[in-house]
Amino acid sequence: MNKFPKSFLWGASTSAYQIEGSIKQGGKVESIMDTFDERQSYPKGITGFKTASNHYKHWKEDIALMAEMGFKSYRFSISWPRIIKNVKGDVNLEGIKFYNDLIDELLKNKIEPIVTMFHFDTPNFIEEVGGLDSSNFGKLFESYSKVLFENYGSKVKYWLTINELNMFALVGQTIGVISENSKATKWQIMHNLNVAQARAIKLCKQMLPNAKIGPAPNIATVYSASSKPQDYTAKLNFDQLRNWIYLDIVCRGDYSEWFKNFLKATNEELFITPEEVELLKTAKPDFIAFNYYSTLTVEHATVAEYEKSLKTPADQQSGLVIPGVGKTVKNPNLEKTQFGWEIDSIGLKNTLKEIYDRYQLPMMITENGIGARDVLTDDNKIHDDYRIEYYQKHIIAMSDALKDGVDLIGYTPWSAIDLVSTHEGIGKRYGFVYVNRDEFDEKDMKRIRKDSFYWYKDVIKTNGKK
Numbered sequence: 115m116n117k118f119p120k121s122f123l124w125g126a127s128t129s130a131y132q133i134e135g136s137i138k139q140g141g142k143v144e145s146i147m148d149t150f151d152e153r154q155s156y157p158k159g160i161t162g163f164k165t166a167s168n169h170y171k172h173w174k175e176d177i178a179l180m181a182e183m184g185f186k187s188y189r190f191s192i193s194w195p196r197i198i199k200n201v202k203g204d205v206n207l208e209g210i211k212f213y214n215d216l217i218d219e220l221l222k223n224k225i226e227p228i229v230t231m232f233h234f235d236t237p238n239f240i241e242e243v244g245g246l247d248s249s250n251f252g253k254l255f256e257s258y259s260k261v262l263f264e265n266y267g268s269k270v271k272y273w274l275t276i277n278e279l280n281m282f283a284l285v286g287q288t289i290g291v292i293s294e295n296s297k298a299t300k301w302q303i304m305h306n307l308n309v310a311q312a313r314a315i316k317l318c319k320q321m322l323p324n325a326k327i328g329p330a331p332n333i334a335t336v337y338s339a340s341s342k343p344q345d346y347t348a349k350l351n352f353d354q355l356r357n358w359i360y361l362d363i364v365c366r367g368d369y370s371e372w373f374k375n376f377l378k379a380t381n382e383e384l385f386i387t388p389e390e391v392e393l394l395k396t397a398k399p400d401f402i403a404f405n406y407y408s409t410l411t412v413e414h415a416t417v418a419e420y421e422k423s424l425k426t427p428a429d430q431q432s433g434l435v436i437p438g439v440g441k442t443v444k445n446p447n448l449e450k451t452q453f454g455w456e457i458d459s460i461g462l463k464n465t466l467k468e469i470y471d472r473y474q475l476p477m478m479i480t481e482n483g484i485g486a487r488d489v490l491t492d493d494n495k496i497h498d499d500y501r502i503e504y505y506q507k508h509i510i511a512m513s514d515a516l517k518d519g520v521d522l523i524g525y526t527p528w529s530a531i532d533l534v535s536t537h538e539g540i541g542k543r544y545g546f547v548y549v550n551r552d553e554f555d556e557k558d559m560k561r562i563r564k565d566s567f568y569w570y571k572d573v574i575k576t577n578g579k580k
């Protein structure tokens with residue numbers, strides 16, 4: 115018997131730059147992701163963010179499909195460059211209207227909007243004042259947050275600050291979120307993002323006392339590749355640099371002693387003002403949202419190995435090396451997706467328990483899912499039994515964690531409908547709904563329900579009983 119509470123927020127997730135398309139329409143200005151095709155090291159031209167799933171035009175149809183699946187919630191991101199036009203903060207009213215209509219349509223369908231305020235698509239105008247390297251980033255993020263809270267605060271209860279803040283520091287280059295002009299260290303960028311996040315949380319508390327706001331990093335249990343003490347040490351350190359430092363700062367209000375020592379040991383220094391120290395102390399979240407795809411297995415790595423690894427870029431789930439700390443290796447005990455990401459549903463249960471144990475805050479899983487090369491049959495069907503199997507196992511793991519007492523309030527897997535992968539194009543599909551386009555040919559964008567669509571509909575209807 116499963117343990118999902120009646121109010122459980124079943125739904126799914128997307129992000130603006132990966133689904134909307136229409137990057138030059140509706141008054142949207144350029145973001146760092148709009149030019150990713152030209153900058154990335156993967157095959158050029160496959161990312162397709164320019165058109166993506168053209169949700170900008172198909173949003174009503176897409177929400178109707180979510181309603182048909184019985185979604186209780188929908189986690190989407192608002193595109194900062196669709197809302198703010200320039201460094202002065204001028205507001206794009208067309209952009210405001212787009213999300214207003216979308217939110218109204220969700221509410222009409224009794225779907226709770228869960229809004230990510232910033233999901234990788236930094237507006238390019240921020241470069242004029244130093245981009246992510248500068249503390250100006252946080253100031254501009256706060257002004258943008260104010261516009262969101264003013265316009266949508268009466269309708270949106272759940273706010274997520276920054277998607278996968280940890281990935282900026284860890285794999286920023288691979289997924290294209292760090293500008294080529296950036297000169298700051300990854301830890302300074304992380305700090306500037308932490309301050310931006312704290313500014314948004316503080317403002318939210320002031321402006322919207324009934325709203326709930328939280329961070330949304332990618333968190334994953336870390337295994338030691340062996341029982342060698344060196345590998346276990348790598349596991350402990352990796353845990354910190356991959357997971358905890360990003361949650362400790364926001365939940366506990368200060369960088370941990372571990373992180374301060376790490377900076378000393380690596381001769382790095384953060385530029386932090388006394389005002390920032392105060393701000394970080396006070397801006398506490400109401401819940402923790404996190405994205406989970408798989409666990410990581412690590413072994414000790416030398417600095418030389420790190421240098422070597424720079425030639426093969428890491429992504430969110432594999433190939434990560436932290437100099438002198440550790441590197442991820444394959445886990446022989448786990449199955450893999452077509453794209454080599456390991457599948458570990460027990461790891462999800464453990465990750466939930468680890469987070470809850472450490473912070474005792476309500477949690478939401480805001481991403482989880484399987485990227486695959488789905489095949490459209492001649493009679494327009496997608497038999498994605500592998501996706502159903504993946505979700506089935508992860509839902510059991512969530513139920514088990516609930517039985518063990520964790521406070522989990524929602525699940526919005528990735529993704530509601532097909533969209534463009536961060537760095538592997540439209541060929542890597544995640545949705546419950548197929549969007550008819552391929553890597554090199556934009557077809558009609560027709561939406562087709564996958565087998566997993568009907569399966570998930572039943573899961574929601576029975577509150578996870580399947």
Ligand code: BGP
Pocket residue numbers: 129132277278281332405429430481485528534535536537538542
């Ligand atoms: C997360 C991101 C998403 C998403 C997902 C899957 O890190 O928050 O934006 O795309 O990973 O990754 P990918 O698209 O690379 O397969």
